[in-house]
Amino acid sequence: MIEIRDLTKVYKLNKKQMKESRTTNPRKTAVDHLSLTARPGEIYGLLGPNGAGKTTTLRCISTIIRPTQGEIYVSGHEVQKEPEKVREKIGFLTGDIKLDPQFSVDYMFEFFGRLHQIPEEKLRARKEELFTYFGIKDFAHKKMKELSTGMGQKAAIAVCLAHDPDIIIFDEPTNGLDVITARSVTDYLKKLRTEGKLVIISTHIMSEAEKICDRIGIVIGGHKVMEGRLDEILQETGSEDLEDAFFELYRQTQGEE
Amino acid sequence: MSGIRQICGKELARVFYDKKMLFSVFVLPVVIMIAVMSLVNTLGRKQEEDVESHRAVLCLENAPDGFEELLKSSGISYTIKPFSDEGEVQTMLLEGEADLWIAFPEAFAQMVQEYRQGDAVPQIKTYYNPSEDYSREAYNTISTGFLELYRQRLLAERVDDMAGLTVFTVNSDNPEMMIQDDAKAGGKLMGMMLPYFVTILLFAGAMGIGTDMVAGEKERGTMASLLVSPIPRSAIVLGKVFALMIISGISSVIYVAAMVVFMPQMLGGSSEELGISLVLSPSQIGMLAALLVAIAFLYSAIIVLVSVFAKTVKEAGSYITPVYMLVLVLGITTMFTNGTPKEWYYIIPIYNTSLALQGILTQEVTGGQFILTLGVTLVLGAAMVIGIAKAFESEKVMAI
Ligand SMILES: Nc1ncnc2c1ncn2[C@@H]1O[C@H](COP(=O)(O)OP(=O)(O)OP(=O)(O)O)[C@@H](O)[C@H]1O
Ligand SMILES: [Mg+2]
Numbered sequence A: 001m002i003e004i005r006d007l008t009k010v011y012k013l014n015k016k017q018m019k020e021s022r023t024t025n026p027r028k029t030a031v032d033h034l035s036l037t038a039r040p041g042e043i044y045g046l047l048g049p050n051g052a053g054k055t056t057t058l059r060c061i062s063t064i065i066r067p068t069q070g071e072i073y074v075s076g077h078e079v080q081k082e083p084e085k086v087r088e089k090i091g092f093l094t095g096d097i098k099l100d101p102q103f104s105v106d107y108m109f110e111f112f113g114r115l116h117q118i119p120e121e122k123l124r125a126r127k128e129e130l131f132t133y134f135g136i137k138d139f140a141h142k143k144m145k146e147l148s149t150g151m152g153q154k155a156a157i158a159v160c161l162a163h164d165p166d167i168i169i170f171d172e173p174t175n176g177l178d179v180i181t182a183r184s185v186t187d188y189l190k191k192l193r194t195e196g197k198l199v200i201i202s203t204h205i206m207s208e209a210e211k212i213c214d215r216i217g218i219v220i221g222g223h224k225v226m227e228g229r230l231d232e233i234l235q236e237t238g239s240e241d242l243e244d245a246f247f248e249l250y251r252q253t254q255g256e257e
Numbered sequence B: 001m002s003g004i005r006q007i008c009g010k011e012l013a014r015v016f017y018d019k020k021m022l023f024s025v026f027v028l029p030v031v032i033m034i035a036v037m038s039l040v041n042t043l044g045r046k047q048e049e050d051v052e053s054h055r056a057v058l059c060l061e062n063a064p065d066g067f068e069e070l071l072k073s074s075g076i077s078y079t080i081k082p083f084s085d086e087g088e089v090q091t092m093l094l095e096g097e098a099d100l101w102i103a104f105p106e107a108f109a110q111m112v113q114e115y116r117q118g119d120a121v122p123q124i125k126t127y128y129n130p131s132e133d134y135s136r137e138a139y140n141t142i143s144t145g146f147l148e149l150y151r152q153r154l155l156a157e158r159v160d161d162m163a164g165l166t167v168f169t170v171n172s173d174n175p176e177m178m179i180q181d182d183a184k185a186g187g188k189l190m191g192m193m194l195p196y197f198v199t200i201l202l203f204a205g206a207m208g209i210g211t212d213m214v215a216g217e218k219e220r221g222t223m224a225s226l227l228v229s230p231i232p233r234s235a236i237v238l239g240k241v242f243a244l245m246i247i248s249g250i251s252s253v254i255y256v257a258a259m260v261v262f263m264p265q266m267l268g269g270s271s272e273e274l275g276i277s278l279v280l281s282p283s284q285i286g287m288l289a290a291l292l293v294a295i296a297f298l299y300s301a302i303i304v305l306v307s308v309f310a311k312t313v314k315e316a317g318s319y320i321t322p323v324y325m326l327v328l329v330l331g332i333t334t335m336f337t338n339g340t341p342k343e344w345y346y347i348i349p350i351y352n353t354s355l356a357l358q359g360i361l362t363q364e365v366t367g368g369q370f371i372l373t374l375g376v377t378l379v380l381g382a383a384m385v386i387g388i389a390k391a392f393e394s395e396k397v398m399a400i
Helices: A015-020 A054-061 A083-089 A105-115 A120-134 A149-160 A179-194 A206-212 A230-237 A242-256 B002-016 B019-053 B067-073 B086-094 B108-113 B133-158 B162-166 B182-220 B223-227 B233-267 B282-308 B313-336 B343-347 B351-361 B367-393
Strands: A002-012 A027-038 A043-047 A069-074 A090-094 A167-171 A198-203 A215-220 A223-228 B056-061 B078-080 B100-103 B125-128
Touching (some): A002 A054, A027 A054, A027 A069, A027 A215, A043 A054, A043 A179, A054 A167, A054 A198, A083 A090, A090 A149, A105 A149, A105 B002, A120 A149, A120 A179, A149 A179, A167 A179, A179 A198, A179 A206, A198 A206, A206 A242, A215 A242, A223 A230, A223 A242, A230 A242, B002 B019, B002 B233, B019 B133, B019 B182, B019 B233, B056 B133, B067 B133, B125 B133, B133 B162, B182 B233, B182 B282, B182 B313, B182 B351, B223 B233, B233 B367, B282 B313, B282 B351, B343 B351, B343 B367
Parallel strands (some): A090 A167, A167 A198, B056 B078, B056 B100
Antiparallel strands (some): A002 A027, A002 A069, B100 B125
């Protein structure tokens, strides 16, 4: 279970960043008093436009960055108080998490498995299962730098799931993948859900959210503006599909400002 | 903390599975060091031999009878160059065509022969060109060496008892005049060179790998995957520092071994010729090893600490350069300092290690100085490791 209570994340900008975003305010509130709960056996989707704060939220859950305010409980462990306990439970994946280019997929899988202190036997079984599922076996001995984007992404997913985490945090799972690879990834996420795992993803692709997410949290400007199952969201906004609902919500928040 | 072993293992694998890396870290620096030193020495000796075997070109003016015979019999090889006037000799000396001009006064032999008390003493003038190696050599052997012999010869003709006039000689028959402990001399020589190699090669060798370990990992985007692993940040830091330490430790052992083995070649002569030998006692070896391990730890910590604050390897490189300069200055000043080091010198990190390395080799370091050096080095290294772990906690520094 993931429980976010009143999460706020403020980035301190340096001069260069201030110039880049054309602001004189050295503080950037990326996530603003956001709360949500995601449960085992569901795929929770954070849907929002660029810069909404999705990645920031997922990074806070993964203990990579610290919340400015608020608490996040992952399987009952608070991210700031017991970060190592949290990291044991999660598998964190993003398009920009990369594996050492000069090592083989095999090596990286075993390396991370050992970091998680997985017994050798179990690690071998996991490897067999994951490598077979993602069709990695053919290039398992190749160095990461020799792989294509899709192969690399598959390898990274397999490596991040080596320790069979209960909670999978996935920032833009299909970013940069072709439809076939993307489908195999989303299918795997569904498989994880049926195994009773908690999957939380971020996306700005409406169709992806519609198809695979059990519940969707719509984030705009660091605020969670709506949450619920697809039908609930459509009903509440009186829209035909998610895209219409999204635009409706987006229009409302713009109106407020 | 089992994570330390995994991290360390991965960093070592990165170097040891890569043949190019192995070569450039462990072999190349040694080869370069030996090649440069031998080249410098061989060239130096070549030149020396060339000068020694050169036939001195002499210009003689009013040379008395018998002078040339005596010169010939003294074993000096020379040729005589005729000349017509003073100006010509001078140009020849200037242009290196002649090496030495010996001008006797006219009727020199007669002046010597008919000398009475109160007469002017005849003067022989010699001219040479000190910026020409051949000329300088001719001046040394003939003007200051041979002419003294010639004087003695003429003197012997004038007085009966030469011994009465000589009063004393210095080392005319004393082959054992050099009294030194060969082992200590060898130690002194190596003590001069060791700090140089330790600082330049050890630090420089670890620099490239160390910056890559941290800044490179950030640049490649692989750091985040480590940071979400269930191991403490300090385990990541220690794993990396230890890996760097092992690599630089191994390379320092190779450097020192190569130095001992190839010292004669580098100095251009066998150890017997140089009158030195290097025999280390087990306790000396133990102390050296402890210091090298400690300094490898400190250097590794320094390099990792600096690289933590860089986003790219290139940036890390530019941060580390001034640090390297400082280490260099601290490390090799011992090469140029003489006398007994003051006690408080042993508190200055890096410098104290150079002093102690030297002291161990010349058997002059005290137990207290050694312990102090070791302690300062290790404590500073540990403090840096703590600093690095702190930096790892900072999202600003890690830029993730
Ligand atoms: N390290 C950082 N330092 C400063 N500002 C940051 C940092 N990371 C993100 N931001 C800012 O915080 C805001 C939210 O960023 P975030 O990456 O969470 O958005 P996102 O929802 O993931 O967007 P996208 O769909 O483009 O990935 C943005 O305005 C971004 O510029
Ligand atoms: Mg994002």
